[in-house]
Amino acid sequence: STGTGEYEGRGRQAAMRYVGSLIPYRVAMHVRADSRINSITDLKGKRVSSEFNAQKTIARIIEAHLANMGLGYGDVVKIPAPNVVRQAEDFMSGKVDVLFFALGSAAIKQANASVGGLRVLEVGTSPDAIKRTQALLPGAYVMQVAPNPALDGITKPTNLIAFDMVLITNAKVSDDVVYRVAKALHDGKEDLVATFPPFALFQPQNMAKVLEGVPLHPGAMKYYREIGLAK
Template sequence: MRGASGRFRQGRNKMKITSYLLAAGLALGLAAPAAGQVSSISTPPQGSVWNTMASVMAGQARESSNMRMVVQPYGGNAQMMQALNEGIAEFSLNDVNDVISAFEGSGEYSAPMPNLRAVARINPFPVGLYVKENSGMTSVSDLAGKSVPAGWDAFTIARSHITAILAAGGLTWDDVKQVPVPELIRGSDDMASGRVDSAFFAVGGPKVAEVDASVGGVRFLTVEANDETLAKIQAVRPAFYFSEVAPAPVRVGVKEPMMFVTWDNTLVAGAHVPDEQVEAFLSVIFDNAEAIGNAYPPLKALNLETAYKSYPGLEYHPGAVAFFEERGVKQSVSE
């Protein structure tokens, strides 16, 4: 009976989420037949890196093609992915590890989302924990006994990412004070207000620049990038790796060349999206890669030759396959 009750609650919760997504889509005119030519990109809240990237891509699509694209923010990754799976949104940007988990129904996902399809590898995505400049902390190991944002009920992807970052600093959750935060933007706001000592964000995130200006400076904490810590972060998510990031105006908080826990950021589509719609969006992205990169520097990493990368257990959308074949791009193997 307990199992049956659990399945009932899970089904009821899924219905609630689906109803919420459908209502959000209808409110924006995205799920109605009259809006059939509109493509939406599901993202986290405004101020997040994915939301900014999606806004740049959507803007370029509107400028250089007849595509009508809008950006649709959601509270977290589960809602983003379910919007694709339920046919409410057309595209999304996400960590490839999370896409695989959602597709399989593993990790934080209690049920598979079989309608998710890979479209393209967009760029490497370094993430870290950052603190106020006047905190005196410079490395993740300095967080021992300090507070770190935890919980992440509305942005569950952060749990595994922070676990990996702590591991790369020689720490576990038991070594720090856990302060519950619901999602990405709130986590940074809580650090700025002093409720928590550190915050989690991607390098180049507009929110990091906002906090930097409000508190008189921030800095990302360094990690130990070696074979031992690589094994630790890959035990959390096998597609994690380390990459070096150099200081640049857009990379607020990066004080010197630093190593970061990194993953591949991918463009994803729902299986319901027509092939020609996927091909059209990919054409916009890669035919205008220079303009997109100039609009948002992290997207300067867009590279057609490395965009068609295989990932374990994840299928590419037929429209993407056709696009890459037409451009003569061979699929590379994920390491």
């Protein structure tokens, strides 16, 4: 909304409004299961995808993982990639040593089958580690993920970086429309999960959590006040 960072030069988006927080987007750095890389700190001097000219936020998220453990892009060998698809191809062909992707994604399943297994690199949970992460990725947090057959690379409870997927609208959208959308989401978890299984992680009671820099739409605020999620 501020027109900074990857959106430099596009101007401040003053009409942007927040409707609510939905589900955590869990991301991780993956290595081959037989790799000698056992932690993010071991990535020093290793080949890591960079640039991402077609998906600039990906480079920032990878940098946040490195920063979590006190590293930066200056500590690794940067291998430019335009997007995450090319990055996955480079990982499977051995051109890079680590693969960043959303946990449990189709690309991770493909890479897991291609290289004979993956292993997720855990992030740090100290206040300093989280502070370094959030300096690059505001709103990010660390969550622990348990082993699950659907999640390749997770063999034990593992701390990962996550950030919330949120619903954004425009200030010009009517209060009534946004009110009804917020209510439908809050009351409709069962239907949402049936349509898109990752909504199993949806916590309706967290919909009104603060999104730094983006004000709640009045229609959403009205609904959250009615049900006690906002004052």
